[in-house]
Amino acid sequence: MASAQPRFGSSSVDYTSRPFQGRMLGTGLRSHPCAGGTAGSVTYLYSESKLVEVERGAAMRVDVSLVPGEVAAKDVQNAVVVVIDVLRASSTITTALANSCEEVIPAESIEEAITIASGYARLDYVLGGERRGLAVDGFDLGNSPYEYSESKVAGKKVILATTNGTLAVKRYGGAKEIVIGCFLNADAVLRSLAAWRDHDVILLCAGQDERFCIEDALCAGLYASGLAQTPGAALSDSARAAAAMHERCKDSIEDALMGSDHGVYLASVGFGDDVRYCARQSVLDVVPKVYDRRVIRKARLGPEES
Amino acid sequence: MASAQPRFGSSSVDYTSRPFQGRMLGTGLRSHPCAGGTAGSVTYLYSESKLVEVERGAAMRVDVSLVPGEVAAKDVQNAVVVVIDVLRASSTITTALANSCEEVIPAESIEEAITIASGYARLDYVLGGERRGLAVDGFDLGNSPYEYSESKVAGKKVILATTNGTLAVKRYGGAKEIVIGCFLNADAVLRSLAAWRDHDVILLCAGQDERFCIEDALCAGLYASGLAQTPGAALSDSARAAAAMHERCKDSIEDALMGSDHGVYLASVGFGDDVRYCARQSVLDVVPKVYDRRVIRKARLGPEES
Numbered sequence: 001m002a003s004a005q006p007r008f009g010s011s012s013v014d015y016t017s018r019p020f021q022g023r024m025l026g027t028g029l030r031s032h033p034c035a036g037g038t039a040g041s042v043t044y045l046y047s048e049s050k051l052v053e054v055e056r057g058a059a060m061r062v063d064v065s066l067v068p069g070e071v072a073a074k075d076v077q078n079a080v081v082v083v084i085d086v087l088r089a090s091s092t093i094t095t096a097l098a099n100s101c102e103e104v105i106p107a108e109s110i111e112e113a114i115t116i117a118s119g120y121a122r123l124d125y126v127l128g129g130e131r132r133g134l135a136v137d138g139f140d141l142g143n144s145p146y147e148y149s150e151s152k153v154a155g156k157k158v159i160l161a162t163t164n165g166t167l168a169v170k171r172y173g174g175a176k177e178i179v180i181g182c183f184l185n186a187d188a189v190l191r192s193l194a195a196w197r198d199h200d201v202i203l204l205c206a207g208q209d210e211r212f213c214i215e216d217a218l219c220a221g222l223y224a225s226g227l228a229q230t231p232g233a234a235l236s237d238s239a240r241a242a243a244a245m246h247e248r249c250k251d252s253i254e255d256a257l258m259g260s261d262h263g264v265y266l267a268s269v270g271f272g273d274d275v276r277y278c279a280r281q282s283v284l285d286v287v288p289k290v291y292d293r294r295v296i297r298k299a300r301l302g303p304e305e306s
Numbered sequence: 307m308a309s310a311q312p313r314f315g316s317s318s319v320d321y322t323s324r325p326f327q328g329r330m331l332g333t334g335l336r337s338h339p340c341a342g343g344t345a346g347s348v349t350y351l352y353s354e355s356k357l358v359e360v361e362r363g364a365a366m367r368v369d370v371s372l373v374p375g376e377v378a379a380k381d382v383q384n385a386v387v388v389v390i391d392v393l394r395a396s397s398t399i400t401t402a403l404a405n406s407c408e409e410v411i412p413a414e415s416i417e418e419a420i421t422i423a424s425g426y427a428r429l430d431y432v433l434g435g436e437r438r439g440l441a442v443d444g445f446d447l448g449n450s451p452y453e454y455s456e457s458k459v460a461g462k463k464v465i466l467a468t469t470n471g472t473l474a475v476k477r478y479g480g481a482k483e484i485v486i487g488c489f490l491n492a493d494a495v496l497r498s499l500a501a502w503r504d505h506d507v508i509l510l511c512a513g514q515d516e517r518f519c520i521e522d523a524l525c526a527g528l529y530a531s532g533l534a535q536t537p538g539a540a541l542s543d544s545a546r547a548a549a550a551m552h553e554r555c556k557d558s559i560e561d562a563l564m565g566s567d568h569g570v571y572l573a574s575v576g577f578g579d580d581v582r583y584c585a586r587q588s589v590l591d592v593v594p595k596v597y598d599r600r601v602i603r604k605a606r607l608g609p610e611e612s
Binding site: 245 | 372373376516517518519520523542543544546547550551553554555565566567568
């Protein structure tokens with residue numbers, strides 16, 4: 001029944017501030033009753049046969065893709081993208097970079113990781129990954145962040161088999177910048193994002209098997225709540241929803257992760273400590289940044305060359 | 307990085323209670339720290355090359371599709387499905403049936419509605435729908451629930467052009483039963499669902515243009531919170547997330563709807579009263595039920611023939 005109403009991420013939304021020619025439909029005030037944050041005024045027009053939303057005074061639009069693929073790749077071109085895979089890819093990559101690995105090279109599969117490794121000298125890399133929760137022959141490490149200690153990874157390339165995050169990095173390669181976020185590095189990522197005013201921020205929940213994961217949404221909600229404090233920030237429905245979810249659970253994040261579908265599974269196969277570790281907030285001052293399909297430690301916060 | 311871990315709605319999950327042959331991986335306790343509800347124990351095994359989750363003591367599994375298409379049609383076959391399109395299809399259909407219309411025939415488009423109408427005598431039906439928020443030539447009513455008063459619809463068929471809800475009804479035609487839910491009839495739907503123990507309940511957020519809508523998720527969260535009180539209910543990640551979101555916003559549902567992307571739009575084009583009306587909770591004692599692609603008023607709660 002709903003008519004073609006514009007929203008963040010929709011192809012019918014044009015966020016540029018140039019003047020519009022068109023029939024004005026109405027003007028509304030956007031507020032965030034459950035999520036905090038600022039309110040902006042929004043005007044709807046028809047222009048060149050499409051419905052156009054003109055949001056005034058919004059210097060940073062914050063959107064969340066709650067389910068893999070919800071945001072189309074074409075909609076990230078002026079955006080900074082944060083890929084969130086709390087259990088455990090984002091947390092492991094962040095930990096490895098904090099422990100001074102040179103870079104992380106994500107691979108979509110065990111096989112692709114082996115192919116990538118064949119291009120390097122054996123002493124220059126460590127190979128990480130699991131097959132259905134079990135160690136893989138010839139691999140140095142599994143998927144647990146605890147394994148990526150300084151003594152194991154410092155100065156080396158980490159070639160990491162990790163399906164969800166790798167797919168997201170490939171899908172959204174056209175973004176202004178892609179960084180990796182989790183609870184561990186929340187403050188660092190938020191400080192980095194604050195420097196990207198006048199850009200959209202899209203928080204991508206990596207999910208699992210194309211479905212929603214609560215741990216990724218809670219982390220996106222933490223970020224959305226933080227960004228809502230930026231003057232002129234405007235949150236989409238999904239950003240407000242994630243923020244509300246996080247507000248409700250913020251005093252029991254560890255319990256929420258231990259009670260999540262994937263957390264229950266990981267604990268059942270002996271990785272309960274991993275889940276508790278991944279629930280720790282802002283303990284690592286590292287922003288992993290995707291550069292040429294590798295993940296490196298961002299040298300300084302905000303926009304930077306390369 | 308995550309391995310193939312089972313979850314509600316995944317094709318690798320087998321919820322039958324027959325004994326499994328397979329390698330046991332582990333056992334976990336599932337709880338709902340932010341959403342209330344009961345906890346169940348869950349066991350993971352490999353059987354016939356796939357990972358299988360055996361949840362014990364869960365008499366009703368509750369899942370939420372937060373984004374259109376997130377739950378595959380094949381996964382609803384043993385499920386009762388609630389289609390939720392708060393602004394405004396679900397609310398309008400519920401209102402029309404409460405005002406004694408004979409049945410609602412949903413159509414995917416204005417054109418399909420006209421085709422359906424051509425099969426009936428002019429006095430037997432009213433034709434409802436809008437094109438981009440504007441009245442349609444030859445149509446009796448728009449999309450506002452306020453228009454579906456007893457004097458307009460009593461004893462008649464309502465042929466209603468409504469894209470999102472109609473697509474959901476077609477996509478999930480294989481379900482045990484499909485009912486229409488919104489805030490207006492929440493108590494009635496919950497009482498009806500309570501009679502479906504030993505079935506899965508899937509709450510489908512209709513969304514907008516294939517994207518998430520907060521008003522549908524909040525309503526799904528209200529339902530999920532209610533169902534969580536059922537002994538033996540087990541909530542998926544998305545059901546817990548929707549419940550947490552609703553818990554956070556439950557004292558300001560009208561504000562949340564007025565602040566939603568679609569609510570802001572509707573208010574800007576003069577339908578603010580519709581949004582406020584759709585936020586009213588449990589004021590109509592009607593459960594609309596899909597039967598043979600029409601929507602009728604459910605005669606009694608719980609499982610019934612046809």
